[in-house]
Amino acid sequence: MATAQALVVHAAGDLRVEERTLPEPAPHEAVVAIGYGGVCGSDLHYVAHGAVGESVLRAPMVLGHEVSGRVAVAAADGSGPTEGTPVAVHPATPCGQCGYCAASRQNLCPHTSYLGSAARFPHTDGAFAQRYVVATDRLLPLPDALSVRTAALVEPASVAWHAVSRAGDVAGKRVLVTGAGPIGALVVAVLRRAGAAEIVVTDLHERPLRVARELGATRTRLGTAPEDLGADVAIDSSGAAAGVATAVRALRRGGHLVLLGLPPAPEQPFLSGLVATRELTVAGSFRFHAEMADVIAAMADGSLAVDAVISHEFPLAEAEQAFAVARDATASGKVLLRF
Template identity: 85%
Template structure:
């Protein structure tokens, strides 16, 4: 049955990037949802590296701001208005939002690899124009099918980590069997830290983490790292698997150098430019397997369940939270990897 209701115009505040260095908190008017769409009252949102790039550079790689865009894709909240067609969670349900909407018809969607869909729209992305507004806002209209209800045991604040934890979950799945194996994680920022948490849940035998700062390494230990290294990991480590979450040429070199012959390299971190130096000679002579890892798709539901039952320990990744009115301070703190983990905005 289709539900109908009359709403007065709703005004809300949102965080909007206009250009590099031009971040504004603006008041907007909520558009009327389509029958299949719900309105979510956003409670918490995690500042991602892509948000920082849009603010600092006005672009993320080839995705360049050509007009104002609401940032944010790591969000959680409550359903303020359920979809009129009866789909999706009921009003008042705590939820997290899947930020990707794949086309559903291309070959990748047909193969179950929707994260590779070239026609995907993603919250807070300038890949297309008009841009896809994100959800750093007090209210957000979204297709009800993109909402995942939070189970008992998972609070709305921690659920803001569900999106980056799904990125980490997908990366570990790309590594193949990790149970009982020695795994090196290069870079212990929020994503790298969540990779450690997923590896611990997956039963990795040893989890070695390298980073350039002490604070991320302490967090990695709390999440399950068995050994940490300040700086480059030793080349005689002979890891079975290496996951690079740094996105830097130096980090990838560290990962390649520390792998045993026949090991597996997962490239998770995105470099500042597509062309980077690479130790292809060692990849060939050690017969390494190299695989990429990009976003995620169905993993979000599994991650939410694992966070709720306590088997995926993620809460310590959150280091700071600021109100929307202090977004500039939040972004500045998030840029300092030596002093922060995941920084949240509160709405």
């Protein structure tokens, strides 16, 4: 039986690199040699707390859902990309049968399985491994102009792309982004490509604000935005009650609020009175689905520049150090694991 090293979380504070047996590929499955994986906030939460919200670890689980690589063994039925093709891996597998799937809102499918998620039991193992067996319909070939390393950002960039789409047409508008971590920074890059006239970014640390400026922010502020900013759109990527409050107060009457960041607990203080009296439109934003193809094309043609988000790269053997660095928002952006 073939084996590969994988990054497995066993419980809070218990992260291990261990040898895992690869399942025998079904005819419609390929084996991907994973090149790079991005450490996400959810990965950090599983390691730090043994849970992400209500998704609690009940058994060891391979982490990772932001991955790219090359096809090592093509699918036996001839579907999907051929051996050697560079690919990004779509982490979601919706049911394809519910009303949300029928309405092309697969990101809302309640039956979706997602790589590296403990939302269901048995858990859905992720793809932080040297080899990963995956259905070919989850593979997106990469153009020659897009490196496998940069393609590790396709998944989080798709999250940002979906969030901006939830705001409607942002061309020529003043947009506030609260929270400039990796997702917030990618939101800035997408907004720049979408033609936003002004992109104001707030964060509690100076380093992410420097990255935001490099990606297209026209103005940055340490702390909160001015209440008289008069933003047409505000996108909160912080998930913090204070960040959402900053966004609400900085919006003009009739403005549009997008809630992208996930809060530490479902119930949070919210300025509903201002939302009502200013007649704000509020939209949630959760994951993505078809956006990955658009993101890949935009990254390949250079219209979506994202490399500045990457701050560090570590080999799989140094995963613990990689996670320690990724936890420090003052010193890191997107941390990559190299497989």
